[in-house]
Amino acid sequence: MHIVIMGCGRVGSALAQTLEQQGHTVAVIDQDPTAFRRLGSSFGGRRVTGVGFDQDTLREAGIEEAGAFAAVSSGDNSNIIAARVAREMFGIENVAARIYDPRRAEVYQRLGIPTVATVRWTADQMLRRLLPSGAEPLWRDPTGGVQLAEVHTSPAWVGHKISRLQEETGVRVAFLTRLGEAILPTSQTVLQEGDLVHVMMRTDEVAKVEAAFAKGPEEGGQ
Numbered sequence: 001m002h003i004v005i006m007g008c009g010r011v012g013s014a015l016a017q018t019l020e021q022q023g024h025t026v027a028v029i030d031q032d033p034t035a036f037r038r039l040g041s042s043f044g045g046r047r048v049t050g051v052g053f054d055q056d057t058l059r060e061a062g063i064e065e066a067g068a069f070a071a072v073s074s075g076d077n078s079n080i081i082a083a084r085v086a087r088e089m090f091g092i093e094n095v096a097a098r099i100y101d102p103r104r105a106e107v108y109q110r111l112g113i114p115t116v117a118t119v120r121w122t123a124d125q126m127l128r129r130l131l132p133s134g135a136e137p138l139w140r141d142p143t144g145g146v147q148l149a150e151v152h153t154s155p156a157w158v159g160h161k162i163s164r165l166q167e168e169t170g171v172r173v174a175f176l177t178r179l180g181e182a183i184l185p186t187s188q189t190v191l192q193e194g195d196l197v198h199v200m201m202r203t204d205e206v207a208k209v210e211a212a213f214a215k216g217p218e219e220g221g222q
Contacts, residue, residue: 002065005027006082026045027048052073052082071095147201156215158193163188
C-alpha cells in the first residue's frame with residue numbers, strides 16, 4: 001500500500017519508518033525541509049516540501065494512488081483540514097488525524113473522521129497507571145455508547161474461565177495482557193494471577209461492570 005503522511009516530527013518520522021519496514025511505500029509531507037533529517041539516510045520514500053492540505057502537494061506525494069493518509073503535524077486545524085481534503089477530494093477511506101484538543105477530537109469523531117487525541121490518550125495512559133482500579137477507556141466508538149477498557153479484576157476471579165466472567169458481568173473480553181504479552185482468550189481460557197483484562201462494554205454500564213469484577217464470581221456458579 002502507498003501511504004501519505006503529513007508532518008515529519010517525531011511521530012510522523014517514526015510512523016514513516018515503521019510503515020516502510022513493513023513493506024509499504026511512503027511519502028512524507030512537511031513545510032520545513034530540514035524536518036526530513038529525522039527520517040534518516042536509509043528511508044527510501046518520497047520527501048515532499050509543502051503544505052499538507054494543498055491539493056498539488058498531495059498529488060506530488062502520490063495521494064491519487066494512496067490507500068491511506070495520516071495527518072500528524074503539530075497543528076490541529078492543519079491536520080483536520082488535510083484529513084478532510086484527503087477523504088473528500090481524493091476519496092481516501094483510511095484517514096486519521098492527530099488532534100491535541102480532546103473536545104475537538106470528539107466532534108471530529110462524530111463527523112466520521114478518525115482522530116487520535118494526543119492529550120487525552122496520554123492522560124488516560126497515566127490514569128491507568130496511577131489509578132489501576134478504574135476502568136479508563138482505551139477506545140470509544142464515535143457515538144460514545146460502547147467502549148474498550150481495562151477493568152481491575154478481583155483475585156477471586158483467578159482460576160475461573162473467561163466464559164463465566166463474561167456470563168456473570170455481561171461483557172465481552174477482548175484480550176488479556178499476561179506477563180507483558182497480549183493474548184486472545186477463548187471461552188475456556190482460565191484467568192491467572194496478574195492478568196490484565198480488557199473488555200468491551202456499554203458506557204452506561206461501566207459502574208455495574210466494575211462492581212461485578214471487584215466482587216468476584218457468584219457463589220455456587222460453575
